[in-house]
Amino acid sequence: MPMIARDIERLIKEAFPDAEVTITDLAGDGDHxxxxxxxxxxxxxxxxQQHQMVYAALKGRMGGELHALALQTTARE
Numbered sequence: 001m002p003m004i005a006r007d008i009e010r011l012i013k014e015a016f017p018d019a020e021v022t023i024t025d026l027a028g029d030g031d032h033x034x035x036x037x038x039x040x041x042x043x044x045x046x047x048x049q050q051h052q053m054v055y056a057a058l059k060g061r062m063g064g065e066l067h068a069l070a071l072q073t074t075a076r077e
């Protein structure tokens with residue numbers, strides 16, 4: 001069963017409570033999403049490390065319930 005946008009947002013916010021999270025359903029099919037995440041926790045981390053942190057927050061759902069996620073991360077200034 002595909003994930004819904006608010007579940008993706010909830011999981012990310014659980015890991016990064018201060019984060020600004022924007023989720024967009026790219027195809028309207030519940031399988032292809034884009035996420036923009038801005039969080040203090042990303043300060044000093046490489047882009048790869050930031051993405052790994054978000055994937056970890058999704059607790060293994062990538063590739064299963066969540067088929068595709070275009071991810072953009074930014075450290076809060």
